[in-house]
Amino acid sequence: xxxxxxxxxxxxxxxLAPFGAVLGxxxxxxxxxxxxxVSPWVAYGEMLRGAFGSRLAVTETLxxxxxxxxxxxxxxxxxxxxxxxxxxxxxxxxxxLAAAALGHSAVVGLPLPAAWxxxxxxxxxxxxxxxxxxxxxxxxFGVDEVVTTLLLNFVALLFVGLMVEGVLKDPMAFGxxxxxxxxxxxxxxxxxxxxxxxxxxxxxxxxxxxxxxxxARTVFGAETRAAGLNPGAAAFAGVPITxxxxxxxxxxxxxxxxxxxxxxxxxxxxxxxxMSPGFGYAGIVVAMLAALHPAGVxxxxxxxxxxxxxxxxxxxxxxxxxxxxxxxxAVALLAMLVALLFATYRVRT
Amino acid sequence: MTGGPVLELEGISKRFGALLAxxxxxxxxxxxxxxxxxxxxxxxxxxxxxxxxxxYAADAGSVRVMGRALPPGRPQAAIAAGVGMVHQHFxxxxxxxxxxxxxxxxxxxxxxxMNRDGAIRKIEDLSRQFGLPVDPMARVGDLSVGERQRVxxxxxxYREARILILxxxxxxxxxxxxxxxxxxxxxxxxxxxxxLFISHKLHEVMGASDRVVVLRQGRVVAERVxxxxxxxxxxxxxxxxxxxxxxxxxxxxxxxxxxxxxxxxSQGGGMALDGVDFEVRAGEILGxxxxxxxxxxxxxxxxxxxxxxxxxxxxxxGRDIARMTPRQAVRMGIGxxxxxxxxxxxxxxxxxxxxxxxxxxxxxxxFGFVKRRAAMAxxxxxxxxxxxxxxxxxxxxxxxxxxxxxxLILGRNLAxxxxxxxxxxxxxxxxxxxIAAVHRELLQARAEGAAILLISExxxxxxxxxxxLQAIVKGKLxxxxxxxxxxxxxxxLMMAGxxxxxxxx
Numbered sequence: 001x002x003x004x005x006x007x008x009x010x011x012x013x014x015x016l017a018p019f020g021a022v023l024g025x026x027x028x029x030x031x032x033x034x035x036x037x038v039s040p041w042v043a044y045g046e047m048l049r050g051a052f053g054s055r056l057a058v059t060e061t062l063x064x065x066x067x068x069x070x071x072x073x074x075x076x077x078x079x080x081x082x083x084x085x086x087x088x089x090x091x092x093x094x095x096x097l098a099a100a101a102l103g104h105s106a107v108v109g110l111p112l113p114a115a116w117x118x119x120x121x122x123x124x125x126x127x128x129x130x131x132x133x134x135x136x137x138x139x140x141f142g143v144d145e146v147v148t149t150l151l152l153n154f155v156a157l158l159f160v161g162l163m164v165e166g167v168l169k170d171p172m173a174f175g176x177x178x179x180x181x182x183x184x185x186x187x188x189x190x191x192x193x194x195x196x197x198x199x200x201x202x203x204x205x206x207x208x209x210x211x212x213x214x215x216a217r218t219v220f221g222a223e224t225r226a227a228g229l230n231p232g233a234a235a236f237a238g239v240p241i242t243x244x245x246x247x248x249x250x251x252x253x254x255x256x257x258x259x260x261x262x263x264x265x266x267x268x269x270x271x272x273x274x275m276s277p278g279f280g281y282a283g284i285v286v287a288m289l290a291a292l293h294p295a296g297v298x299x300x301x302x303x304x305x306x307x308x309x310x311x312x313x314x315x316x317x318x319x320x321x322x323x324x325x326x327x328x329x330a331v332a333l334l335a336m337l338v339a340l341l342f343a344t345y346r347v348r349t
Numbered sequence: 350m351t352g353g354p355v356l357e358l359e360g361i362s363k364r365f366g367a368l369l370a371x372x373x374x375x376x377x378x379x380x381x382x383x384x385x386x387x388x389x390x391x392x393x394x395x396x397x398x399x400x401x402x403x404x405y406a407a408d409a410g411s412v413r414v415m416g417r418a419l420p421p422g423r424p425q426a427a428i429a430a431g432v433g434m435v436h437q438h439f440x441x442x443x444x445x446x447x448x449x450x451x452x453x454x455x456x457x458x459x460x461x462x463m464n465r466d467g468a469i470r471k472i473e474d475l476s477r478q479f480g481l482p483v484d485p486m487a488r489v490g491d492l493s494v495g496e497r498q499r500v501x502x503x504x505x506x507y508r509e510a511r512i513l514i515l516x517x518x519x520x521x522x523x524x525x526x527x528x529x530x531x532x533x534x535x536x537x538x539x540x541x542x543x544x545l546f547i548s549h550k551l552h553e554v555m556g557a558s559d560r561v562v563v564l565r566q567g568r569v570v571a572e573r574v575x576x577x578x579x580x581x582x583x584x585x586x587x588x589x590x591x592x593x594x595x596x597x598x599x600x601x602x603x604x605x606x607x608x609x610x611x612x613x614x615s616q617g618g619g620m621a622l623d624g625v626d627f628e629v630r631a632g633e634i635l636g637x638x639x640x641x642x643x644x645x646x647x648x649x650x651x652x653x654x655x656x657x658x659x660x661x662x663x664x665x666x667g668r669d670i671a672r673m674t675p676r677q678a679v680r681m682g683i684g685x686x687x688x689x690x691x692x693x694x695x696x697x698x699x700x701x702x703x704x705x706x707x708x709x710x711x712x713x714x715x716f717g718f719v720k721r722r723a724a725m726a727x728x729x730x731x732x733x734x735x736x737x738x739x740x741x742x743x744x745x746x747x748x749x750x751x752x753x754x755x756x757l758i759l760g761r762n763l764a765x766x767x768x769x770x771x772x773x774x775x776x777x778x779x780x781x782x783x784i785a786a787v788h789r790e791l792l793q794a795r796a797e798g799a800a801i802l803l804i805s806e807x808x809x810x811x812x813x814x815x816x817x818l819q820a821i822v823k824g825k826l827x828x829x830x831x832x833x834x835x836x837x838x839x840x841x842l843m844m845a846g847x848x849x850x851x852x853x854x
Contacts, residue, residue, distance in 0.1 A: 222710055225696075232693045233707075237708045
């Protein structure tokens with residue numbers, strides 16, 4: 001038995017792969033749910049009801065999906081150029097922190113669109129810097145960015161902890177470790193009244209569209225792909241590898257930082273060290289399930305949000321621990337990697 | 350010396366999708382014989398060897414070793430029957446020693462410890478017996494390519510191989526190493542081993558084999574005793590029609606286009622190029638010959654804009670190009686054909702059209718957006734003009750054969766009408782038909798007035814194409830000689846670093 005590369009990877013297979021992976025993950029996790037003493041049908045039914053069963057549930061799911069789209073795009077953009085950014089979580093927090101710091105008072109005098117633009121720019125810059133450091137370390141000294149970006153997540157989180165206990169601590173929060181809030185007038189308007197869903201969702205979807213256009217149609221997109229697929233040939237053809245990867249790092253880190261900003265300006269309003277239920281890490285799963293395609297990222301984000309929001313409801317209804325959501329995510333990621341392997345390679349006997 | 354058949358293939362057929370890779374192939378190998386399997390790239394040679402060795406199972410036909418049929422698809426059975434295979438791409442672990450690489454796989458997984466001294470003694474005996482000197486304790490990563498190949502051969506011999514199969518054994522070797530290899534193989538055959546080697550190089554087949562089997566489009570089209578055939582006949586059998594490499598027409602050269610004076614480049618503590626002088630004139634081909642690893646790669650990198658010289662001068666039409674970038678090179682009218690098509694020439698996973706315009710993406714863009722239609726049209730015109738087969742603009746470049754990939758690279762350079770062209774090993778690994786096509790294009794560019802620097806290890810190619818020749822040895826260049834004055838003895842001396850002042854200019 002041997003594994004051979006397929007000459008042509010069919011598009012249909014690439015589109016079907018994530019569905020197969022998700023189905024595989026749900027089937028495998030059904031066993032775990034059954035072990036917890038609950039019928040998988042009932043559990044998955046509760047999960048769906050929890051995610052889509054009411055107007056509130058739907059808006060909650062989409063609220064959860066909004067930052068996920070951006071962290072998913074951050075991972076997808078970087079992975080396409082073979083820059084393994086595992087630091088979305090840290091970049092998310094740096095963006096959130098920058099948004100809170102700027103939004104509390106610094107930009108209050110500005111007209112609203114300008115204030116938002118400054119906050120978004122600051123948050124993106126904060127995320128970008130956090131990724132630019134490991135990216136340049138790799139380009140200069142060959143330091144593995146998987147390790148550095150991953151570890152910087154903890155550095156960033158501790159830094160956020162330092163800030164919300166220190167200079168950015170909210171004096172009105174009864175001693176809770178949370179940052180000063182952004183000015184009320186700067187909060188993103190709701191998309192649906194009486195819900196937490198805000199216009200950040202629209203922004204994320206628009207960003208996904210722009211990114212698709214950039215990747216598929218622009219010189220920057222073509223050079224990024226060439227540099228990611230074959231750096232030697234790209235450099236020979238005149239693509240500046242260092243500059244291209246640095247731009248990718250800025251874009252990727254910036255997107256994750258923007259995710260932090262819309263979470264602060266949208267549903268939360270301030271920064272805590274527990275505000276992200278793993279948006280950065282889940283972004284990696286989203287990017288892989290999407291096969292790194294921006295349109296796929298939007299769909300995969302909704303799926304991941306469904307599982308997380310639905311699992312909480314399921315847990316309340318059936319007693320199955322909501323950790324099952326993390327397990328489903330992890331299994332779906334593994335299944336997707338296997339599916340991609342079979343999409344690009346075939347087994348011969 | 351030759352005896353009865355030790356290996357017989359009968360009616361082997363293998364189909365991959367629409368492609369019939371092997372079609373009723375029958376051949377036999379006698380004891381003590383060196384048999385060459387000759388065929389162009391894609392003729393089905395490697396498939397046949399993989400079937401014989403059990404990597405693939407044939408759709409029909411049988412393999413018999415010493416009269417006993419081998420079960421299909423079982424490499425272990427082939428090894429046990431005494432068949433050893435040396436792959437084109439070595440299957441050695443660079444971080445292990447020679448000893449460990451050789452012993453791996455032949456020791457039981459469940460045995461604790463191994464009989465090191467016995468294994469070393471056996472390797473040393475085999476080294477001596479077959480003239481394959483190698484230090485068993487050396488790390489494979491530190492060995493040269495030629496030495497690694499010896500390790501591969503020793504690995505097969507260590508497992509008591511009586512039949513040795515070598516897939517394109519000289520693809521990675523320089524000429525002297527290749528000649529040494531064939532001397533060793535002949536010695537082995539005299540010692541009673543049977544050897545089957547795969548090649549598409551006529552001079553190797555003529556020089557090293559006792560008998561030749563020619564494969565074309567998956568079928569055996571001829572079988573000849575080597576002493577009774579000629580390279581011309583074999584070439585025709587292999588390609589299926591008479592092929593001749595084009596000849597260089599006399600043609601006056603113009604003004605110097607690229608001039609290097611005392612060019613120096615250091616690399617890893619040593620000097621990759623050490624005071625190199627040359628000039629390439631309009632409408633002429635300057636050939637740089639030499640054994641690989643003498644500075645050709647660095648010369649190519651400097652002229653491609655990928656490396657910066659430490660000293661000396663390099664000019665293009667009088668302008669300093671010592672510090673140019675690849676992009677500037679392309680803009681100025683310098684065409685570049687890289688040494689390694691796959692590593693530097695094309696991005697295999699991009700479409701043909703993307704590779705066709707990769708060097709000048711900004712010329713095919715407006716406001717940062719790629720003009721796909723114009724780029725596709727350009728790719729289509731390259732495909733038509735340079736006869737790139739099996740491809741449309743949207744085909745993934747990886748799917749092209751080596752020859753067509755090279756035509757694409759040449760085409761994207763020549764279509765822009767370069768005034769200087771660097772052609773670094775432009776026909777390495779190509780078959781006869783593709784070589785002739787590449788040569789025609791180079792000569793056509795020369796006739797149109799381009800200055801061409803040809804770096805080649807293939808002496809026939811260099812002498813056939815170049816107007817003047819310089820040899821490169823340890824980063825130094827000999828004085829140029831006219832191609833008409835080049836004979837095998839003189840070139841041999843030049844490549845050995847023996848060059849007198851009498852030959853200058």
